[in-house]
Amino acid sequence: METSVKNLSIEKVKTSRLSEIDFDNLSFGSVFADHMLICEYVDGAWQSPKIVPYQPLSLEPSAKVFHYGQAIFEGMKAYKDSEGGVWLFRPQENQKRLNISAKRLAMPELPEEVFMDGLRTLLQLDEKWIPQAAGSSLYVRPFMFASGTGFHASPADSYTFIIACAPSGAYFSGKVSVLIEEKYSRAANGGVGYAKAGGNYAGQFYPTQLAVDKGYQQVIWTDDVSHEYIEEAGAMNVFVRIGDTLITSPVSDRILDGVTRKSILTLAEDLGIPTEVRKISVHELVEAAKEGSLKELFGAGTAAVISPIASFGYKGKDYELPELEDSYAHKLKKMITDIQYNRAEDKFGWRYSVL
Amino acid sequence: METSVKNLSIEKVKTSRLSEIDFDNLSFGSVFADHMLICEYVDGAWQSPKIVPYQPLSLEPSAKVFHYGQAIFEGMKAYKDSEGGVWLFRPQENQKRLNISAKRLAMPELPEEVFMDGLRTLLQLDEKWIPQAAGSSLYVRPFMFASGTGFHASPADSYTFIIACAPSGAYFSGKVSVLIEEKYSRAANGGVGYAKAGGNYAGQFYPTQLAVDKGYQQVIWTDDVSHEYIEEAGAMNVFVRIGDTLITSPVSDRILDGVTRKSILTLAEDLGIPTEVRKISVHELVEAAKEGSLKELFGAGTAAVISPIASFGYKGKDYELPELEDSYAHKLKKMITDIQYNRAEDKFGWRYSVL
Ligand SMILES: Cc1ncc(COP(=O)(O)O)c(C=O)c1O
Ligand SMILES: Cc1ncc(COP(=O)(O)O)c(C=O)c1O
Numbered sequence: 001m002e003t004s005v006k007n008l009s010i011e012k013v014k015t016s017r018l019s020e021i022d023f024d025n026l027s028f029g030s031v032f033a034d035h036m037l038i039c040e041y042v043d044g045a046w047q048s049p050k051i052v053p054y055q056p057l058s059l060e061p062s063a064k065v066f067h068y069g070q071a072i073f074e075g076m077k078a079y080k081d082s083e084g085g086v087w088l089f090r091p092q093e094n095q096k097r098l099n100i101s102a103k104r105l106a107m108p109e110l111p112e113e114v115f116m117d118g119l120r121t122l123l124q125l126d127e128k129w130i131p132q133a134a135g136s137s138l139y140v141r142p143f144m145f146a147s148g149t150g151f152h153a154s155p156a157d158s159y160t161f162i163i164a165c166a167p168s169g170a171y172f173s174g175k176v177s178v179l180i181e182e183k184y185s186r187a188a189n190g191g192v193g194y195a196k197a198g199g200n201y202a203g204q205f206y207p208t209q210l211a212v213d214k215g216y217q218q219v220i221w222t223d224d225v226s227h228e229y230i231e232e233a234g235a236m237n238v239f240v241r242i243g244d245t246l247i248t249s250p251v252s253d254r255i256l257d258g259v260t261r262k263s264i265l266t267l268a269e270d271l272g273i274p275t276e277v278r279k280i281s282v283h284e285l286v287e288a289a290k291e292g293s294l295k296e297l298f299g300a301g302t303a304a305v306i307s308p309i310a311s312f313g314y315k316g317k318d319y320e321l322p323e324l325e326d327s328y329a330h331k332l333k334k335m336i337t338d339i340q341y342n343r344a345e346d347k348f349g350w351r352y353s354v355l
Numbered sequence: 356m357e358t359s360v361k362n363l364s365i366e367k368v369k370t371s372r373l374s375e376i377d378f379d380n381l382s383f384g385s386v387f388a389d390h391m392l393i394c395e396y397v398d399g400a401w402q403s404p405k406i407v408p409y410q411p412l413s414l415e416p417s418a419k420v421f422h423y424g425q426a427i428f429e430g431m432k433a434y435k436d437s438e439g440g441v442w443l444f445r446p447q448e449n450q451k452r453l454n455i456s457a458k459r460l461a462m463p464e465l466p467e468e469v470f471m472d473g474l475r476t477l478l479q480l481d482e483k484w485i486p487q488a489a490g491s492s493l494y495v496r497p498f499m500f501a502s503g504t505g506f507h508a509s510p511a512d513s514y515t516f517i518i519a520c521a522p523s524g525a526y527f528s529g530k531v532s533v534l535i536e537e538k539y540s541r542a543a544n545g546g547v548g549y550a551k552a553g554g555n556y557a558g559q560f561y562p563t564q565l566a567v568d569k570g571y572q573q574v575i576w577t578d579d580v581s582h583e584y585i586e587e588a589g590a591m592n593v594f595v596r597i598g599d600t601l602i603t604s605p606v607s608d609r610i611l612d613g614v615t616r617k618s619i620l621t622l623a624e625d626l627g628i629p630t631e632v633r634k635i636s637v638h639e640l641v642e643a644a645k646e647g648s649l650k651e652l653f654g655a656g657t658a659a660v661i662s663p664i665a666s667f668g669y670k671g672k673d674y675e676l677p678e679l680e681d682s683y684a685h686k687l688k689k690m691i692t693d694i695q696y697n698r699a700e701d702k703f704g705w706r707y708s709v710l
Contacts, residue, residue, distance in 0.1 A: 028507050029417075029507050030507070036416060057415075058411045058413055061391060062519060066426055066498055067428050067556070068560075070560070071424055073421075105557045105561065106560035146557075151384025151430075151523075152382075152384050152385070152526070171507070181545075188546060189540060190538055191539070191558060192554075197558070198420075198426075199553060200424070201424055202461070203554065205425070205460065206458065206460065224579065
């Protein structure tokens with residue numbers, strides 16, 4: 001096992017838990033692979049990363065992660081092809097985005113090689129945890145949080161970075177119906193919406209629960225002022241097809257710059273699909289639904305891949321999307337997963353070989 | 356020691372750390388009392404609370420607090436009077452607000468008696484940790500976070516509630532100068548700004564650091580759309596005195612409903628000071644500063660008590676506040692701390708006897 005991170009130490013599990021896992025019935029992110037990578041930031045410097053058995057962490061009750069929300073994360077997947085080859089999809093994008101999030105939350109940036117080499121070494125070690133079944137993958141969760149202590153509301157002086165992995169099945173089960181939000185919001189102008197900051201997710205749970213109680217699976221967030229423009233979904237960017245044009249909102253300081261979103265845009269352009277990156281009003285969506293030009297609505301993200309949306313609710317009315325034979329969602333999902341699972345040519349150089 | 360919480364168990368420290376603490380040189384929130392209260396929410400129910408030695412916590416790396424920011428807190432102080440009596444200030448307000456925060460973050464509400472009786476019992480036990488020196492107190496930190504695990508972005512199934520205490524000196528040292536924020540913001544309309552959610556604080560650190568680099572101590576947040584209206588400071592509500600009128604912004608879903616703020620309003624009204632609760636524009640502030648009618652600016656919060664602001668910066672200019680002999684800030688600070696430390700009559704029934 002080669003690694004270029006100096007001093008990356010490896011302590012292997014005595015007994016693997018692999019045989020305890022039912023790989024035919026994987027839910028999303030609820031069982032964890034044998035090992036994790038851990039790297040501590042103390043006294044102004046990142047210490048040597050270690051790979052150790054996945055195990056509980058010991059933290060002071062005054063660790064700032066419990067009080068002031070200094071917590072960021074990333075989400076990726078490791079894919080196994082039919083030959084047993086292991087691949088990541090554009091992992092450098094996640095590495096860069098982690099540091100964008102870190103900066104916004106006044107946390108230290110992580111050196112690229114700790115992320116990339118640590119990730120590769122960890123996946124090589126836990127290679128057997130990567131499921132091969134269609135639609136399954138090893139969900140990879142890099143995250144960083146404030147381990148430094150104190151009740152003063154100011155940045156911590158020490159941090160912990162971890163990569164943990166979970167063999168996972170599909171994120172959504174069944175058809176997805178969404179509610180367009182009219183009251184609550186996810187992000188402020190000038191806020192942290194573009195960062196993968198823990199607090200962005202906690203704030204979504206209650207409004208999402210209200211939507212679930214009404215029979216929807218997800219909320220589509222709108223701007224926090226007029227609630228007239230659609231922004232993104234809980235853990236997905238949103239695409240709309242009106243006529244033959246594929247439209248998605250521009251990213252901003254309120255919207256996460258999704259890796260799936262930008263890959264979809266590139267693939268669509270490559271297919272010759274007309275694309276537009278511009279604001280989408282709820283009014284436009286409703287009008288298009290009424291006159292029949294609204295053909296598709298789908299979410300795009302690492303966890304959910306491409307999730308076609310079957311219907312959306314707005315101001316007490318539900319609007320059904322047609323079921324298309326040859327949908328963009330279907331076509332684009334096939335293209336992107338074929339690249340991810342090494343079943344197609346990698347024209348854009350997105351695949352990253354792990355093993 | 357009497358308590359009405361059933362099954363509150365107490366495990367005392369073998370050796371107190373009290374003698375290690377330099378009570379004459381206390382900073383804010385950096386040393387912790389011998390004991391803490393801990394109560395776990397599992398399988399849909401709060402378990403029996405326990406008082407145990409202050410000690411590290413063991414958590415799974417997949418605990419949702421590290422990923423999705425389900426973390427809320429409260430801040431109170433325990434005061435010791437000259438006779439050794441121990442007091443809290445309106446603790447029921449904090450108890451209620453904790454549950455308001457819990458609801459917004461899809462966390463379980465904590466029964467009132469666990470909070471109140473647990474708090475009282477803990478303070479009685481760690482009574483010697485409450486400093487008696489002027490300006491010192493025992494800072495009390497109730498907090499709750501998601502201990503349940505999983506990488507699915509949804510509420511956790513288990514939670515931990517803790518009360519930990521820190522003997523503390525002043526929150527700010529020296530004069531406070533603030534920067535009125537023009538770019539970043541703290542809270543969205545329809546967001547979680549009114550909750551004491553961890554994520555609200557992490558999001559403030561980077562903009563505050565930028566302000567500190569320019570020579571200020573604090574940011575005064577403005578609305579996220581126009582940045583024309585002042586809202587609150589990092590951990591304080593803000594009061595403005597123009598002429599003889601004391602003005603503060605109305606609370607909203609973006610602004611924390613501070614206990615100090617509402618107490619100050621009551622005390623000011625009681626003193627016959629004209630008060631107004633209304634939006635305050637930066638324009639009004641700057642104009643009043645220019646024409647000399649801006650008499651005072653101060654922050655109000657449990658940690659910082661009342662912090663007079665010496666100057667504010669806006670669009671590259673600094674505006675100095677006059678130094679008044681008989682300021683409202685001084686008068687109100689004396690009134691509120693006299694009540695808190697049991698040096699004056701408690702006309703409004705705010706004091707809560709602990710011991
Ligand atoms: C808020 C939010 N939007 C969009 C996405 C999609 O981003 P990506 O495609 O990089 O996974 C995610 C998930 O990562 C997310 O959390
Ligand atoms: C954001 C914010 N605003 C205002 C306050 C003041 O509230 P209180 O007076 O209840 O301490 C605090 C501190 O608790 C705070 O964190």
